[in-house]
Amino acid sequence: MDYDDTNMAAVYDSGRGYDPETLRQWLALLSDALPEEGISRIVDLGCGTGRFTEPLSVHFEAEVIGIDPSATMLEQARAKCARSSVRFELLTGSRLPVEDGSADMVFLSMVYHHLPDPGQTMRECHRILRDGGYVCIRNSTLDAIGSFPYLRFFNGIRSIAEGQLTSRLQMTSVLESAGFESVTHKAVTHEMSPDWRSFADKMALRADSFLARLPDDDFEAGMAVLRAYAEQEAPGGAVTQEVDFFVFRR
Numbered sequence: 001m002d003y004d005d006t007n008m009a010a011v012y013d014s015g016r017g018y019d020p021e022t023l024r025q026w027l028a029l030l031s032d033a034l035p036e037e038g039i040s041r042i043v044d045l046g047c048g049t050g051r052f053t054e055p056l057s058v059h060f061e062a063e064v065i066g067i068d069p070s071a072t073m074l075e076q077a078r079a080k081c082a083r084s085s086v087r088f089e090l091l092t093g094s095r096l097p098v099e100d101g102s103a104d105m106v107f108l109s110m111v112y113h114h115l116p117d118p119g120q121t122m123r124e125c126h127r128i129l130r131d132g133g134y135v136c137i138r139n140s141t142l143d144a145i146g147s148f149p150y151l152r153f154f155n156g157i158r159s160i161a162e163g164q165l166t167s168r169l170q171m172t173s174v175l176e177s178a179g180f181e182s183v184t185h186k187a188v189t190h191e192m193s194p195d196w197r198s199f200a201d202k203m204a205l206r207a208d209s210f211l212a213r214l215p216d217d218d219f220e221a222g223m224a225v226l227r228a229y230a231e232q233e234a235p236g237g238a239v240t241q242e243v244d245f246f247v248f249r250r
């Protein structure tokens with residue numbers, strides 16, 4: 001999906017935002033899996049609006065190169081990050097503007113399923129990473145599809161998601177074929193919203209590539225059912241989804 005053909009950039013941070021505790025959770029997962037020292041050059045591949053780009057730079061005290069093919073997403077990322085150790089490049093993941101063996105980590109959040117040729121991109125990650133460098137992937141997978149909280153409200157969304165996502169096994173096999181070894185995998189409970197009303201408000205922004213692909217009528221009908229559920233039936237407490245977290249080493 002070309003994000004520049006949508007209004008995703010304008011709504012992404014509101015529709016996909018997380019609270020500071022959720023950001024801390026993801027940064028802690030990275031720290032737990034990676035060595036304390038030696039992560040000084042990071043590529044945030046498919047960085048979008050930069051949800052993770054500046055936080056990665058601060059957390060690891062690292063230079064971060066945010067790469068994304070969407071001019072409108074990058075415009076948002078650039079506008080909110082003034083850190084001199086962060087730079088952004090308008091590119092896809094097929095050819096990265098980084099010398100051989102010079103990066104310590106490539107981070108991909110919710111990007112893997114957008115890659116037209118994941119094997120080629122992972123070989124390119126292998127080229128730019130030093131020996132012992134890491135690919136860290138935060139993504140939904142086919143295995144976790146049952147945990148998507150919006151699935152039961154929108155007709156047709158399951159088949160769109162199934163057509164886009166890959167399984168844990170397939171992803172691991174692609175990375176291994178590109179020369180990486182698997183370090184860790186976790187299914188992480190990610191808080192989407194503190195309650196169902198705010199979850200419905202977020203979904204209404206349609207800042208999700210699966211929702212963006214739905215016909216408008218199906219989206220509106222699903223939103224009506226979701227809103228009614230949020231107002232009348234939904235339990236209290238946070239709305240969560242399982243997000244897969246993988247770490248591979250070169």
Ligand SMILES: C[S@@+](CC[C@H](N)C(=O)[O-])C[C@H]1O[C@@H](n2cnc3c(N)ncnc32)[C@H](O)[C@@H]1O
Pocket residue numbers: 001003045046047048049050051052067068069070073091092093094108109110111114115116
């Ligand atoms: C769901 S957004 C994720 C953005 C960010 N990583 C985050 O987690 O907030 C997916 C991003 O992948 C980018 N993208 C799509 N195709 C890509 C490709 N071939 N290489 C790199 N990025 C790509 C899109 O432009 C979009 O910004």
